Structure formats: structure tokens, C-alpha cells
Amino acid sequence: MGMDDRGQPRGQLAGAVALVTGGSRGIGAAIARHLGQAGADVAITYNTSAEQAAKVVAEVSALGVRSVAVRAPATERGAVDAAVLEAAADLGGLDILVNNAGIARYGPVAETSDEDIDDIIDVNIRAVFTGTRAALGVLRDGGRVITIGSNLADRVTSPGLALYSMSKSALVGFTKGLAHDLGPRRITANLVQPGSTDTDMNPASSPDAAEQLATSVLGHYGTADDIAATVVHLAGPGGAHITGTVLTIDGGQNT
Template sequence: MNYTLKNKRALVTGGSRGIGAAIVKRLATEGADVAFTYISSPDRAKEIAEAIQAFGVQALDIQANSAEANEVVAAVEQTVEKFGGIDILVNNAGVVQMAPIDDFTLADFDRTFAINVRAVFVATQAAVKHMQEGGRIINIGSTSAERVSFAGGSVYAMSKSALQGLVQGLARDLGPRGITINNVQPGPIATDINPPEGEFAEMLKKQLALPRYGTVEEVAGMVAYLAGSEAAYITGANLMIDGGFSA
């Protein structure tokens, strides 16, 4: 372990499964104290918290629904209270709702933007009040912001595209304060809700330069790099990790 993030304090939204859980574990192995939110499965959240404490860091699991702005703000405040501040915010919580335009309900549209866009803004606004120079904000976007290769993904893609404009604008706001903000945009990544086998997966693999799904650990590695001191000159960027899907 390199401990490149020793004494740093992080909050990862949606950190109990998939990409989020991998990010929580990677930041902890780098020496950061890590808080993370989850919406259900408290037993799994407790297991992750206990696992990262084995690295000699502090852990905090927080039940919070990213669709509720007050719960997002409360998660930031609980992190600050527990750790004495916050240095790294990873906006990972997200929802994927796919449907053709004729079938996409307004309720699903509103929920998609509440979680994928509004919660990112709310968490960022709350976190930067406590961040010092060297703060890091990292959003988990999607390659769908650049390319949608199948029907039914329009609203999801629009929500992830919104993060691109938010990051580019906030880079200007936060730059003078020494705080960076970037998007990590994964392509097909193997998770329990996005298995790398099956008809849909085989369709996507044909569109990749590297004909395989990525791993959650590969995404977590990029996040850890952006959270560290070597990435201090990267801000306002939308960084692909997609096996060449958007190439």
C-alpha cells in the first residue's frame, strides 16, 4: 500500500456496491478515511465499513437517498463531523432508467435527474463549504454522454451530459480556491447489474476497441489517481475509461 491519500477524508455516494464499493476500498487502501452512502442493505454496508477499517483507516456508512437533497447534505455534514473535514468527494450514486421516448414517464425523468444531476450539485455545494486548497471532487459519469449506441438511453445520456457542463463551469468557480473537479466516464463495466455476458453484453463488446468489459477496480484506480497530488493540474476534464467504446 502506498498511502498516497494518508490523512485525507473522503465521501463516496452510492458506495455499497459495484463501482462505488470498489472506489471506497481503493481510497481506503491508499490511506484515506472513507465515508460512504447507501440506500438499502445495511448489512452489506457494515461489511464494507469493517473491511476497510482493516487498513487502519476510519470508516462511516451513512444511509441516504440521493433523490432527497436534505439527505445528501446530511451525509456531507455527518462526514465532516466524524472526520473533522472533507478533502475528497466522489459523486458515484446514480440510476439507469432505459425506455423509448413513448414509454418514458415524467416520474422516471424527474428521478433520473434528481439522482444523476441534482444530487451531484447538492453534494458538491455542501462539500466545498468545508474543503481547503487541494480538495478533489470526482463525478462518475458515463461514456453515454459522448455516444449512445442503442435505443432507449436518451434520458440517461442527457443526465450524464449535464455533468460535463457542470464540471466545466465549476472548474472555473473552484480553481481559484485550489479545488479540482472532474468527471470519470466509464464505458461497459462488469457489475452485478451489468454482467459481461449475455446478448446485450455481446452487442456492446463488438463496439469496443478492447473486446471486453472493464472492471470496477480499473475505474477505482482512475478515481484514486484524480484524488491524489499527482492530478493537481487536472480540472474541468471528462475522462473516458471505456475500452475505446467512444473512439
């Protein structure tokens, strides 16, 4: 991305404002950086890692765009909603919402605690729904809502995934319904479903990496940049006529 004669960033998203929930690390941080590289001003939310969030903000700001971080523990009801409004106020509106924040809880159904159920539902479902609802009051017409799910919503290949997969499956119905609601405003709604992606949550060096890769057509983990590139495409001009769609970025694991 270069600069124009006025020293402003050029790119397909120049002038746009984006918010990425859970943007302090992993896939969320990569999305924030890619959006900044495309010219967007970027806000991120984080839970506990203020230092890591500040690092991402510095990296994005170094691209010549504005960037801020807002603390928003997704397990606290209303926190993400308030963060959406704060970010929009700080950066002057909102054009792109990326619902990225999520957690995982694994284990047999019989051994799953009520606390685990509540946490998964609050972060992976409720915060996505209510955060999006809050964003609709500030999201400009022609904007984008992009949610990050998981390919485990479509194909569950191992025991211990029922709770997590259930929460990610809910995002499919949410996205399709949201697309109908927002169509009259030319706002698109899409779901990106990563497969095995090399992050600190699921490193390619993990003990079960070989088991995960056994179903991969390409034979290797994806990267956070792979997911971020898809998000930028959906957020840009190329995504203007894509809505209500699920894009699975998993190296063919679900093929």
C-alpha cells in the first residue's frame, strides 16, 4: 500500500472504518493488519492482553492508518456491545464489523460443565449476536458483517467437539438470516470457516497435528494470513455481491 499526494493511505479500503473483535492475537491480529494494509482504520477488542493489543495497534498505525484497542471481555454481557459503540465514536462510524472473538471448550458431553456451556454460548453466540445488533446503529449502508466460525460446524471428525461445534453451527443460521435483514441496506453478511490454522490456539506443532492433517487435501496447516486475505476480499469491492455465504478455508479438510 502506498500513499497519495496528501500522505494518506491508498488501498481498496481507504477511508473505511473496521472493528475486529478478539484482534490482539492469532487470526484476529492478522485480520487487523491486513485491513490496515488495505487502507482501513482499524479498531480491535481484547480481553486480558493489553500489551499484545497495544502491539497490534502500533503495527497497524505504522501503516499510516488510525488504530485503537478497546477492552471487551466477551464473557461479560454488554461488553462487546459497548466496545462497538466506543470504537465507532473514536474512529467516526463503522463500515466493517469482523466478529472474530471466540473460545474453545473440548470434552465429552457427559463431562461438560454448566460453566463451560455458559462461556461458549456467551462468547461464541451471544456476543456475536448482540455485538452485531449494536453495530447496526452505526454501520453505514453498503457495509460488511464478517463472522469467523469453524469448519467443525460442518464436519465433526473426533469426540469431544460437540459443544464447540454446536456453537459454530449457530453462526451459519445467524449469517443467513442476517443477510436477509441487511440486504435492503446493501450490507453484506458472510461467514468464514477456518480449518486447522497455525495459531497459539491450535499450533501446527501440537500433538494432534498429524491427526488433523490426515483429512487435509493440501497436507499442511493454514495460516492466519490465509484467513485474513479472505476477509479483506469480502470487505472490499470484490465482496459487494457476496452475502449469506459460508466460505470454508480449510485446505480441503471438509472435502
